[in-house]
Amino acid sequence: MTVTTDTVISLSGAELAFGDRILWQGLDLELGRGEFVAVLGPNGSGKTSFLRVLLGQQRLTAGTLLIEGRPPRRGSPLLGYIPQHRAVAPQTPLRGRDLIRLGLDGHRWGLPIGNLRRQVDELVEAVGATAFADRPLALLSGGELQRLRVAQALATDPALLLCDEPLLSLDLHHQKVVAGLVNDRRRSHDTTVVFVTHEINPILEMADRVLYLAEGRFRFGTPAEVMTSASLSGLYGSPVEVLHVNGRLVGAPGSHDHGGEPSA
């Protein structure tokens, strides 16, 4: 384990509850520069709410959160957000490079009159999207769109990348490509990555740590510590068997070994 001298995210005694339903509590964790943490858990366990807290869109009901030593702030350029894939409406009057540009100046008031071509070109290249950057968004595949969304999230050169199931509904090949882009960025820029997913296998080799949320409780540690039968059985309060098959995890909730759904 590397000692984290430079903390990017620091949570202490964090709790999130909606009414009397507690999603998680007593959460203490510190993430350093360049760390990759996978956030796993069943639907409704508070994975997405965890991201919303980091984004400053949701307040903790108890405890504190600091990002780069400061409380979270909506729209902070320290954060890059990669959403799950959603198709773009037909005839949308935007091309690949227009989507990336929104990451640079889409939050600013006024008309898009400045010339950002150079910055956009750099981002296009960074994700290998040159071949389709000038095509209409509506004609792009899920994998192509997700690459562009990665580029959009990198626009502010964020210290922290927040990924909300970005591999969902991509085919295996594109899962690898998109996860690889995120991982490359973390290696080259020491970017911290929080990766929410319901399927750990595509990122199993990248994840330094796993935050597993379930039943109002959590487990936090290295994949080897968390993704075991004993650990997950304790978390769920019922027997869970985790098997390792050819470097993939089988059996644990959050590791459905179905190889991903076909691309939409």
Added chain:
Amino acid sequence: MTGDIWQQLFNFDNYGELLVLVRNSLIAGAVLGLVGGVIGTFVMMRDLAFAVHGIAELSFAGASAALLIGVNVAAGSLAGSIVAALIIGALGVRARDRNSVIGVLMPFGLGLGVLFLALYKGRAANKFGLLTGQIVAVDTVQMSWLVGTSAVVLLGLAVVWRPLVFASLDPEVAAARGVPVRILSPIFMVLLGLSVAVSIQVVGALLVLALLVTPAAAAMRLTASPVRVTLLSVLFAVTSVVGGILLALGSSIPISPYVTTISFALYLGCRVIGGSRATRRARPVTESQ
């Protein structure tokens, strides 16, 4: 017989003199085309075509109420538009809710409008004009109202342009980036309400879509460049309104069939041209690794 109908449809006697008379209307038409063309691209991006229709019906109710009680018709139509826009904006955040809210509001607005018109004892042309449009010589008061409202819409859009595009494409990412997505929605609805209210003055409540939806839809068939879509959409909208006024000038027929026909023809043309483009572009790209 056919000659008579033709004479009714197109009559260019004394055209030069007529042209001078409707100079104001032509300017008004061009301004409306500009507003309709610009806001239309956002209407399409935000999937609000049906909302435009809903707002138009309530705007019509407001205008006919104004006609009945003898106050400014433009103000009535504006009030109706804004109320409708705010209701639709507040009650229908998700598309499915929105469509049902509009489906409920629309017949109610139309019904109210018909009621007010039935009670109104004035000139029948006034009634008909609200629904199907008119090119009575636009006077200076109307003109300044129309230009003023259009300026408000265009300035408003210019201010919210980038965040509005962002929020329309990807509301979650926009919110993560700090765009006030929830405030933008009602702001846009009010701007849309204003645009509908001014458009009704010329093309009438039933045919506002021809100005606020068709030109943008046509432009989007041709290109995905945001700048080109906006320019083409404005070009199509201005061509439809100004062309419609010029053709309708000598005839006794309302302006709206001319406007809608031009706008529809432009849309058809764009579909034909754009159709071949879509199939050509739809080929899979070879992935660059």
